[in-house]
Amino acid sequence: MAQIGKTATRDARSVRPGAAQMTQFLESLAESSNVAASARAAGVTGNAMYRERRRNAGFAARWHEALCEGFGKTRTGAEWVRDFAERTSVRRAGALCRGPVGGEPRDLSCGGDRQRAAGRGAGAMVMMEAPGWLREELVTLAWCWRLARRDGVVIGLTSHDRDLLVGGLLYRAAPGMKPSALETRDSLEAATMDLEGAIASDAIAARDLDAGRWDGAELELFVTDWSAPEAAPVTVARGSLGAIERRGAAFAAELQGVTRLLDRPVCPATSPSCRATLGDRACRVDLAPLTHIRRVVAVDGRAVTLDHAVAGVAFGELLWIEGANCGLASPVIAVEGTVLQLAEVPSFAIAGAVRVRLTEGCDKQLATCRDRFANAINFRGEAHLPGNDLLTRYPGG
Numbered sequence: 001m002a003q004i005g006k007t008a009t010r011d012a013r014s015v016r017p018g019a020a021q022m023t024q025f026l027e028s029l030a031e032s033s034n035v036a037a038s039a040r041a042a043g044v045t046g047n048a049m050y051r052e053r054r055r056n057a058g059f060a061a062r063w064h065e066a067l068c069e070g071f072g073k074t075r076t077g078a079e080w081v082r083d084f085a086e087r088t089s090v091r092r093a094g095a096l097c098r099g100p101v102g103g104e105p106r107d108l109s110c111g112g113d114r115q116r117a118a119g120r121g122a123g124a125m126v127m128m129e130a131p132g133w134l135r136e137e138l139v140t141l142a143w144c145w146r147l148a149r150r151d152g153v154v155i156g157l158t159s160h161d162r163d164l165l166v167g168g169l170l171y172r173a174a175p176g177m178k179p180s181a182l183e184t185r186d187s188l189e190a191a192t193m194d195l196e197g198a199i200a201s202d203a204i205a206a207r208d209l210d211a212g213r214w215d216g217a218e219l220e221l222f223v224t225d226w227s228a229p230e231a232a233p234v235t236v237a238r239g240s241l242g243a244i245e246r247r248g249a250a251f252a253a254e255l256q257g258v259t260r261l262l263d264r265p266v267c268p269a270t271s272p273s274c275r276a277t278l279g280d281r282a283c284r285v286d287l288a289p290l291t292h293i294r295r296v297v298a299v300d301g302r303a304v305t306l307d308h309a310v311a312g313v314a315f316g317e318l319l320w321i322e323g324a325n326c327g328l329a330s331p332v333i334a335v336e337g338t339v340l341q342l343a344e345v346p347s348f349a350i351a352g353a354v355r356v357r358l359t360e361g362c363d364k365q366l367a368t369c370r371d372r373f374a375n376a377i378n379f380r381g382e383a384h385l386p387g388n389d390l391l392t393r394y395p396g397g
Contacts, residue, residue, distance in 0.1 A: 017044045017052055022059060025049055030066040142226040144171050144233070147241075148218045151327035155204075158226075166229045209244055211328060211347035217241045219255055268380075272387065274364040276380040278316075284378050290360040293321075295353040302345050306338045307353065312372075313340065316361030324348035332361060 017025070021042040028038035039046040053060045142160035146169065156171035158164050164171045208214060218240050224233040242254040268275055276282035279290075290312070298305040304318070318340065319329040325348050334341040362368055366383040370376040 015048065016055075017042065017048055022049075022052070026062055026066045029063065140225050140227040141223055144222050144224055146171075146220040146222075147214070149213055149327075150216055151213065153213075153327075160226045162226075164224070164226055164229045166224055166233065206246070207348075209246060211325075213327060214241060214244060214253070221255075270382045270385055272381055272383050272385070274362070274366075274369060274379055274381040276378070278360070278362040282378065282380050283375065285373050285375055287359060292358045292360075294356055294358055296320075296350060296356050297353045299346055299350055302342045304340050304342060304346070304356075306340065306356075309338045310335075310358050310360075312360040313358050314361055315363055317359045318342060319357040319359070320346070321355050321357050323350050323354035325350070325354075332358075 021044050025038045025042040025044070028041040029035065035049065036046050039049050042049075053063055142158050142164060144159075144164065144166060145157045146154070147157070148154045154169065156164075156166065156169045157174040158171040159174070160171075161173055163173050204214065218238075220235060220238045222233040222235045225231045237255060239256045242256045244253045274283075279285050279287040292310050292313075294310060295307045296304045297307050313332050314335045316332045317329050318332055320326050325346050328347060330346070331343040332340050333343050362373070364381070366376065366379055366381065369379045
C-alpha cells in the first residue's frame with residue numbers, strides 16, 4: 001500500500017498545467033497579485049504553478065511581469081506609494097523647517113499642501129500628506145513613465161490599459177513596461193532601478209536603441225489617478241538611463257538616480273592639457289562662428305566625404321540633421337581635405353546627400369588656445385607645471 005501511495009504522489013507531481021490554465025492564471029495574477037487565488041481561478045493547485053515556474057523559464061518571466069503589473073493595482077501597491085509619498089514629504093519638510101543650526105522649527109506651510117504640525121514642541125515639523133485619491137477605498141492607480149531624449153524627443157508611457165493625458169503630454173498605454181523592485185532610503189548612495197519593457201515600433205524602436213538615441217535620456221517615474229489624470233501625481237523616481245541591454249524583442253535599462261552626481265570629483269586634478277570643452281562655461285568661446293552646415297555625399301566606414309572642405313573641425317563634432325541618422329552625433333578625429341574620419345561608423349546608411357552640422361574642435365593645448373582662439377586667460381590646464389616625466393627629461397635622471 002505504501003508503494004501505491006508513493007506512485008500516486010509521483011504521478012500527481014508529474015501533471016503539468018495546460019496552456020489555457022497558465023493563461024488564466026497569469027490574467028488573474030495581473031489583477032490580484034495573489035498566487036493562491038489565481039491558481040484556484042485556473043483550476044490548478046498553487047504547488048503545480050510553482051513547479052511549472054521552475055521548469056519553464058518563459059512562464060517564469062511572464063509570471064514576474066504579471067506580478068509587477070498586479071502589484072500596482074492592489075491595495076498593497078497603493079499603500080506602498082502612499083507611505084513613500086509621506087516618508088518623502090517628512091524628509092523634505094524636516095530639511096526645510098529646521099533652522100541652519102537645528103533651531104526651532106519654522107512654519108513654511110503653503111496653502112493646503114502642507115499642514116501645521118500638531119503640538120509645536122521640540123522636533124515638530126511641517127509635513128505634507130499623500131494625495132487623497134491614494135486613501136480611497138477603491139484606488140485607481142496607474143504607473144507613468146516620462147522619457148526625454150537628448151535630441152528633444154519626449155514620450156510618455158503608462159501601465160494603464162488606455163492612453164492618459166497628464167500635464168499636456170499623452171501617455172500611451174504600454175502594459176509591458178514595468179519597473180523592478182525600487183528601494184528608497186535616506187542614505188546618499190546612488191539609487192538605481194531597472195526598467196524593462198517590450199520594444200514598440202511607435203515608441204521605443206529597436207533601431208533607435210541600437211543607434212544610441214536613448215542613451216542618457218532623462219526619465220521620471222510617477223503614479224497618478226487614471227480616473228482623474230489632472231490630479232497631482234506622486235513622483236517615485238527620476239534620473240537618467242544608463243546601460244541599455246537588448247533581450248530579443250524586449251529591452252532592459254538601468255535608471256541612475258540623481259545622487260550619482262555626488263560621485264563627481266570635488267575639485268579637478270591637475271593636467272597639462274585643458275580640462276574644459278570648447279564652448280562650455282569654463283571655456284567661454286562662442287561656437288556660433290565655429291559652426292558650419294555642409295552635406296555628406298559619401299560614407300565609407302568611418303570616413304565621410306563632404307561637398308566642401310571645412311578647416312578646423314579636427315577634434316570637433318559632426319551632427320546629422322537629415323536622413324536616418326538625424327539627431328546622432330560623432331566626434332571627428334582626423335581631417336584630410338573633404339574627408340573626415342569619425343570616431344565611429346554611422347549607425348545607418350545614407351541615401352543621397354544629407355546635411356550635417358560641423359562644430360570646430362580644439363586639441364586642448366595652450367598654444368592652440370592662445371594663438372587660434374585668443375583665449376589663454378580661460379585655459380583650464382597647467383601647461384608649465386612639472387609632472388611625473390620631469391625625472392626622464394635629463395640624462396641620468
